[in-house]
Amino acid sequence: MVNCFQQLVQALAVGPAVLATVVSVRGSVPREVGAKLVVDATGQAFGTIGGGAGEAKVLHQAEEVLKTGQKQRVEIDLSGAPQRQIEGICGGHMGVWLERWQGEAARDLAKTIVQGLQEGRSLTLVTPFTTDQSPYLAETPIELAPEIAFVETLQPPPTLLIVGAGHVGIQLAKVAHLAGFQIAVQDDRPEWANGELYPQASHVLAEPIEGAIASLSTHQTLYAALVTRGYIYDLEALQHLLQRPIPCRYIGMIGSEKRVKQVYGAIAQTGLPTSKLATVYGPIGLDIGALTPEEIAVSIVAELIMVQRGGTGRSLSEKLRRGMGGG
Incomplete structure (x- = not known):
């Protein structure tokens, strides 16, 4: 997690970046809720949400989010079901949220997250799904309806x-x-x-x-x-x-x-x-x-x-x- 946000800090130094986060899973999937990857302004990716066709789909959509700034959720079908477009055969489904981070405020937030994790502290990051709100750190753990925001506890590495x-x-x-x-x-x-x-x-x-x-x-x-x-x-x-x-x-x-x-x-x-x-x-x-x-x-x-x-x-x-x- 520290490495992910360090990469985000570096990416934001030269332009906007997209943070892709797994926000829901069902069945057998390659990555867990909270897994992330960063896509910088040049389209270069850091980290992984599982690889394969599913990740390729996310990277393609991330290019659009980089240009438009419009948040979006990408559904990845790994069920292997016949007669429909799928991205793998693990057996499950993943929901991935794409959020464009940009500007000094976003970079300061990413820096604060890196510093907190390096100090060994847990942090609560809230990513609202509304178009008029940006991600923020909650001072104390909170609960919000899953259709309103993704609330995650960022754990420091050992x-x-x-x-x-x-x-x-x-x-x-x-x-x-x-x-x-x-x-x-x-x-x-x-x-x-x-x-x-x-x-x-x-x-x-x-x-x-x-x-x-x-x-x-x-x-x-x-x-x-x-x-x-x-x-x-x-x-x-x-x-x-x-x-x-x-x-x-x-x-x-x-x-x-x-x-x-x-x-x-x-x-x-x-x-x-x-x-x-x-x-x-x-x-x-x-x-x-x-x-x-x-x-x-x-x-x-x-x-x-x-x-x-x-x-x-x-x-x-x-x-x-x-x-x-x-x-």
């Missing part, structure tokens, strides 16, 4: 705080950003924690860990990966993360079992209840035999996705292979 800006951290930022995480990196060494080494990071925190965590206080869904240069830094970070008012969704700690146990033992001496360690994954990552920083990054992000999506970490082929006598 934030991954990388504690320790070393070689593993650099690769982890790349892979986690690709997987949809917003990246924050902390290290008290500016020569390591900087935008040149971490171009994916929306937050580069070259400061002590306590201040860095405080600066992320509004982030509701925070994941933390401790890939520091030593035991003492793990311990300090863990103490502050475990006392965060909004508990971390995940805390992973790199290192051997011996190093992890040392940190656990030191945490116990501070008086923090051992139940606080329930969200700590140490040693960090899934066991895929990773050795290089790049492989370790893949291992860690695989575990992040597992926690986020509720997966098991098992091979998807395990059951079938076992049934075929493959071990």
